[in-house]
Amino acid sequence: MSVRPGMMPRMFTGLHDIDWSSMGHAYGSAEEVPDLLLALRSSDAKERREALSRFYGAVHHQGDVYPCTVASLPFLFELAAEAVTPDRADIVELLVSIGSAAVERCDVEYVGSVDFSGAAVVVRSRAETFIRFACDPDVRVRRAAIPGSVRSSTTATRP
Numbered sequence: 001m002s003v004r005p006g007m008m009p010r011m012f013t014g015l016h017d018i019d020w021s022s023m024g025h026a027y028g029s030a031e032e033v034p035d036l037l038l039a040l041r042s043s044d045a046k047e048r049r050e051a052l053s054r055f056y057g058a059v060h061h062q063g064d065v066y067p068c069t070v071a072s073l074p075f076l077f078e079l080a081a082e083a084v085t086p087d088r089a090d091i092v093e094l095l096v097s098i099g100s101a102a103v104e105r106c107d108v109e110y111v112g113s114v115d116f117s118g119a120a121v122v123v124r125s126r127a128e129t130f131i132r133f134a135c136d137p138d139v140r141v142r143r144a145a146i147p148g149s150v151r152s153s154t155t156a157t158r159p
Contacts, residue, residue, distance in 0.1 A: 011082065012037065012075055023068040024113055026061030030068035033059060037075045041085050048087055055094065063101040070118040073098065077126055080133065080141075089140035092133050096147050099123035099130075 015038075021031040036059065039051030059069050073095070080091040102119035133145030 011041065011078055015075060018071055020068060020071070023066065023071065025058045025066050025068050026064065027058050030059070030066070033068050033072055037072060037079070040076075040079055040087075040091060043086070045086070048090075052087075052090055052094065056097075060094065060098055060101075063097070064114050065098055065102050065105075065116050065119045066113055067115045067118065069098060070115050070122060073119065073122045077129060081129070083138075088136075088138060089144040092141055092144035095123075096130070096144065100147070 012034075015034050018034075020033050021029050023030040023033075025033075032054075036051045036055050039047050040055070042048050042051070059066065059072065076091055076095055076098075079085045080088050080095060082088075085091065098119055102116045102123055105116040106120035108116070130145050133141055136142050136145065
């Protein structure tokens with residue numbers, strides 16, 4: 001996608017079509033998730049850091065994966081794929097963290113509000129994306145993607 005310098009492309013089609021308030025995360029309602037996703041592409045570095053910290057702290061709390069985490073994955077992949085997104089490597093690291101937890105824990109049945117198997121399906125379907133990130137011109141993105149590209153390529157065909 002081509003955009004003028006300093007401009008962000010139109011992103012997140014369908015973000016507000018999801019009933020985020022019907023989902024939860026570690027600390028309650030997931031209604032804040034759209035704002036966190038939007039803040040991850042902010043031009044303000046402090047706002048991005050706070051959003052990423054909150055994402056790890058609530059939406060991917062201690063490695064857990066909730067239905068709202070799964071619903072956010074397409075938007076996180078979209079952010080990470082756009083060269084104009086600030087701090088792309090941080091988003092790729094988040095995707096690798098979510099994907100690793102999902103793939104490692106998807107075969108165990110859990111009681112409660114986690115959805116490791118749903119996230120594993122999404123991450124496995126995007127295995128080639130991690131390989132593209134591992135070839136990215138940005139060295140930080142490449143370094144962040146390597147664990148995901150190795151893990152995804154070895155688990156992409158698993159049932």
